[in-house]
Amino acid sequence: MKETIQLIDAQSGKHVEASIFDEITLDHFIETQANWRPIVLESARALSKDPTRATLIPRHYHWDWTRKEAELKMLALRFFGIACHGRLQGIMKVDTVARSCRLPEQQGKPLVYIDYIETAPWNIRLLMEPLGRSQEFRAVGSRLFEAAVLQSQEEGFKGRLRGQERDEIE
Amino acid sequence: MNPKRTMTLNLTDQEMVVLEELSVQKDLSKTALLRQALRLYQMVDTRMSRGDKLFFEDSDKQKAELMVL
Numbered sequence: 001m002k003e004t005i006q007l008i009d010a011q012s013g014k015h016v017e018a019s020i021f022d023e024i025t026l027d028h029f030i031e032t033q034a035n036w037r038p039i040v041l042e043s044a045r046a047l048s049k050d051p052t053r054a055t056l057i058p059r060h061y062h063w064d065w066t067r068k069e070a071e072l073k074m075l076a077l078r079f080f081g082i083a084c085h086g087r088l089q090g091i092m093k094v095d096t097v098a099r100s101c102r103l104p105e106q107q108g109k110p111l112v113y114i115d116y117i118e119t120a121p122w123n124i125r126l127l128m129e130p131l132g133r134s135q136e137f138r139a140v141g142s143r144l145f146e147a148a149v150l151q152s153q154e155e156g157f158k159g160r161l162r163g164q165e166r167d168e169i170e
Numbered sequence: 171m172n173p174k175r176t177m178t179l180n181l182t183d184q185e186m187v188v189l190e191e192l193s194v195q196k197d198l199s200k201t202a203l204l205r206q207a208l209r210l211y212q213m214v215d216t217r218m219s220r221g222d223k224l225f226f227e228d229s230d231k232q233k234a235e236l237m238v239l
Binding site for chain 2: 001022074075076096097098108109110155156157158
């Protein structure tokens with residue numbers, strides 16, 4: 001699956017053509033480690049030096065997508081990525097088996113569970129500000145959520161979706 | 171949407187009844203339910219093949235290991 005989508009240039013406000021795809025490979029995981037993680041860590045260090053902003057340090061600063069390589073073969077798990085201007089802009093892992101609905105009227109029914117979702121650091125204003133840089137694209141996370149909803153519909157789950165709740169966050 | 175391939179599945183009456191009951195219970199088509207079952211089976215088999223164990227926990231937090239042979 002590879003489809004054209006629109007992101008928003010955070011500076012000009014104009015739409016930018018991008019692609020969303022589900023053929024994620026180890027190379028994409030390596031790209032997040034090589035190109036995203038150093039920026040996330042640098043920003044987290046900058047935020048930690050300011051007591052008033054330390055709470056803004058993202059919980060995902062330590063993530064390592066390369067540890068999920070073995071999961072690429074699992075039917076129950078699907079990965080989605082968004083690319084624009086030749087770079088990975090966002091990535092998401094969803095699980096279609098291990099979790100179910102909690103709402104009383106949907107109790108036990110299957111859903112798409114967003115297990116991990118991450119946007120490239122240059123698309124997160126709060127991470128770019130401490131580094132004196134500007135946010136590049138907006139709507140990356142929204143496009144990934146949209147893909148999860150579409151996946152739920154395609155699976156016959158009628159759009160049912162769940163993400164990590166506060167007591168489940170690492 | 172990823173392309174899909176078709177196959178014919180022959181079930182006994184009893185198996186079909188269970189499939190239909192689960193389909194209603196889970197609000198899924200029979201095809202979607204079998205797809206879910208395959209994914210779950212692969213996940214369990216992969217974990218057990220590498221030595222992991224599968225446990226069920228009852229309401230009293232008592233764990234019982236499921237032996238899959």
